Amino acid sequence: MESKTDLAILGMLTVEPMSGYDMKQFCEQSLAHFWHESFGNLYPRLKRLANNGLIKGNRVPSERGPDAILYSLTTRGRTRLQTWLLEPPEAEHVRSEFMLKFFFGAHAPADVIDQMLLEYEQQQTRIRQHYKIIEETLRSADDEREESFFWLLSLRRGQLLTAARLRWCRECRTKFANHKNKEPLND
Amino acid sequence: MESKTDLAILGMLTVEPMSGYDMKQFCEQSLAHFWHESFGNLYPRLKRLANNGLIKGNRVPSERGPDAILYSLTTRGRTRLQTWLLEPPEAEHVRSEFMLKFFFGAHAPADVIDQMLLEYEQQQTRIRQHYKIIEETLRSADDEREESFFWLLSLRRGQLLTAARLRWCRECRTKFANHKNKEPLND
DNA sequence: AAAACCATGTAATTGGTTACATGATTGG
DNA sequence: CCAATCATGTAACCAATTACATGGTTTT
Numbered sequence: 001m002e003s004k005t006d007l008a009i010l011g012m013l014t015v016e017p018m019s020g021y022d023m024k025q026f027c028e029q030s031l032a033h034f035w036h037e038s039f040g041n042l043y044p045r046l047k048r049l050a051n052n053g054l055i056k057g058n059r060v061p062s063e064r065g066p067d068a069i070l071y072s073l074t075t076r077g078r079t080r081l082q083t084w085l086l087e088p089p090e091a092e093h094v095r096s097e098f099m100l101k102f103f104f105g106a107h108a109p110a111d112v113i114d115q116m117l118l119e120y121e122q123q124q125t126r127i128r129q130h131y132k133i134i135e136e137t138l139r140s141a142d143d144e145r146e147e148s149f150f151w152l153l154s155l156r157r158g159q160l161l162t163a164a165r166l167r168w169c170r171e172c173r174t175k176f177a178n179h180k181n182k183e184p185l186n187d
Numbered sequence: 188m189e190s191k192t193d194l195a196i197l198g199m200l201t202v203e204p205m206s207g208y209d210m211k212q213f214c215e216q217s218l219a220h221f222w223h224e225s226f227g228n229l230y231p232r233l234k235r236l237a238n239n240g241l242i243k244g245n246r247v248p249s250e251r252g253p254d255a256i257l258y259s260l261t262t263r264g265r266t267r268l269q270t271w272l273l274e275p276p277e278a279e280h281v282r283s284e285f286m287l288k289f290f291f292g293a294h295a296p297a298d299v300i301d302q303m304l305l306e307y308e309q310q311q312t313r314i315r316q317h318y319k320i321i322e323e324t325l326r327s328a329d330d331e332r333e334e335s336f337f338w339l340l341s342l343r344r345g346q347l348l349t350a351a352r353l354r355w356c357r358e359c360r361t362k363f364a365n366h367k368n369k370e371p372l373n374d
Numbered sequence: 375a376a377a378a379c380c381a382t383g384t385a386a387t388t389g390g391t392t393a394c395a396t397g398a399t400t401g402g
Numbered sequence: 403c404c405a406a407t408c409a410t411g412t413a414a415c416c417a418a419t420t421a422c423a424t425g426g427t428t429t430t
Contacts, residue, residue: 003389004284011291021409034286041390043411065408066398078294085295088303089285093419097191098276099221103341104198106334107265108272116275147293149366154290157355164351168344179336190417208381228418230383252380253426280391 005045006054008035010073010081013055015147019068020046030134030151033127033158046071054080114176121169128162131155192232193241195222197260197268200242202334206255207233217321217338220314220345233258241267301363308356315349318342 008031012023020042027037046069049055054077057069073081098120105113138152195218199210207229214224233256236242241264244256260268285307292300325339 001388004282004287005389008287011287011294014291014294019409020411031287031290034281034283034290036280036282038391039410040392040412043409047411062399062408064400066410068409081291082294085288085291086299088306089288092283092285093223094221095191095223096221096279098279099341099344100191100195100198100218101272101276103218103221103337104201104268104272104334105337107198107201107269112273119275147291149362150290150292153355153359153362154286156358157286157352160351160355161348164347165344168340168347171343172340175336175340188416192417206381207383225419226382227384227420230381234383249380249427251428253382255381 003045005037005041006049007081007084008037009042009045009049009071010054010077010084013071013073013077014081017070017072019062019070021068033161034154049077053077110176110179114173117169117173117176121166121173124162124165124169128159128166131159131162135159190232192224192228193236194268194271195224196229196232196236196258197241197264197271200258200260200264201268204257204259206249206257208255220348221341236264240264297363297366301360304356304360304363308353308360311349311352311356315346315353318346318349322346 008027009023012018012026015026018026020039023042024037024039027035046055046057050057050071053074055071056074057071059067060070062068098116101108101116102113134155135152138148138155141148195214196210199205199213202213205213207226210229211224211226214222233242233244237244237258240261242258243261244258246254247257249255285303288295288303289300321342322339325335325342328335
């Protein structure tokens, strides 16, 4: 009954009270490189959590649009989050269509794979720029929140991984340049 | 109706004819760091694909156990694989429970997160060793298959990413050592 | 003879996506 | 006034996991 989404919600509410809409944005801005949520999942989960007393919601007028439901953590919710943090994380079932395609890339025309790599490189470059902005925001915030220690390290991980992906991309594209004259597998 | 699993199956069958059991092993050995399949998903998919004429299966005696159904690509299957490779990969919905926990790590006792990082580091070290073995196997194979170009580059990506994760892990654990005296957030 | 591995399969469940519907508010 | 953004919600769908069931073969 309890999904990881529930825990993500509880986690986000430790940052500050949020609406479902806020959470979607928080996912896209701050958790994007390791977490994802959709509205169709978020809203029903929020209702359930409120019914179970882990969060509570108040209808409030929004500064920028129609009324929103601002949720905040209850004691039970905070406790649940803390016990979850004590459990070891479950094994992940990764599925990267990009890498699946690349792995079987011998069966595609070379320039198609090359193009795919180019777009991947551009995407990673955009991500790198995004990280830079986040880093400035985090460092310049004189909030001095305890959490910023973990937020900066999470960011750091994203930066190291993006750098590695970019390096791989360039290596690939170089090797590809020599390889390109050959035709795709004649199958 | 068609899932990515179908394409993964078609892809694996370009390597050689395989049974469902073989495919599960292939996923665990060769695609592990970017693809995952379960039996409960694989077997029904294989039947569907065979019914639709994208693959065909023959019951054969196994060298090491009970009879197996050896599947191989049909012309239609190979064509489907090739057209899929031309399409750009879909955006991925990443969900890393490990990172979710880490991001909210300020709400857990420091030594719990430290332990989590330690286990993560050990896991990545094991993966690195696994890659080393695969690399030797791939390089020493005098198959000289066209595909090995892509296989080695896929491996290379795994190695770069694992190195980045290990580096991050060590950075984290160092910073943690200084941070540890502080208590978890008093919430 | 038991344990471990080989091999295939099905049923129940579930967690989540997509698409759709609605409507308020703001900015150009 | 129109488009974009803000905001919440539901219904249909689906892909995949988990758990279960079965039984052959090899190794110890």
